[in-house]
Amino acid sequence: MKKQSIPSLKKKAEIIFHRYIRLRDCLTTTGTLNRCHCITCGKSYPFETIQAGHFYHNGADFDERNLHGQCVHCNKYLHGNAIEYYPKMLSIYGQEVIDELAQMKRQPQKFTVEQLEKIIAETKEAIVYIEKL
Numbered sequence: 062m063k064k065q066s067i068p069s070l071k072k073k074a075e076i077i078f079h080r081y082i083r084l085r086d087c088l089t090t091t092g093t094l095n096r097c098h099c100i101t102c103g104k105s106y107p108f109e110t111i112q113a114g115h116f117y118h119n120g121a122d123f124d125e126r127n128l129h130g131q132c133v134h135c136n137k138y139l140h141g142n143a144i145e146y147y148p149k150m151l152s153i154y155g156q157e158v159i160d161e162l163a164q165m166k167r168q169p170q171k172f173t174v175e176q177l178e179k180i181i182a183e184t185k186e187a188i189v190y191i192e193k194l
Contacts (some may be wrong), residue, residue, distance in 0.1 A: 070177035079113035086130030098127035101145035
């Protein structure tokens with residue numbers, strides 16, 4: 062069997078990880094798997110339209126604390142809506158975690174095939190667990 066390239070595995074890991082984030086936040090914000098409250102504007106949206114919005118990009122892309130369910134308007138058109146995102150992050154995690162994520166973003170990640178395969182496998186397990194609830 063041919064080994065997948067790191068870029069293709071990273072893309073696959075991102076797709077699966079983002080699905081997990083969206084499911085997690087649907088469950089935690091509405092108690093269902095089909096609707097989610099946007100972390101920044103608080104409005105409720107169908108699962109299919111919610112995105113996994115990053116607080117920071119790069120080194121923290123696979124840290125669960127760094128991504129949350131976010132509507133298209135806040136994530137794409139308001140570029141993450143940082144004005145609202147920051148106080149939510151502060152309330153949920155505190156300044157120490159925000160500082161840790163900021164440090165991570167300055168250290169670009171270089172993944173191995175094995176690391177990406179592990180992220181994919183563990184995230185798939187988490188999705189199966191959530192979907193059984």
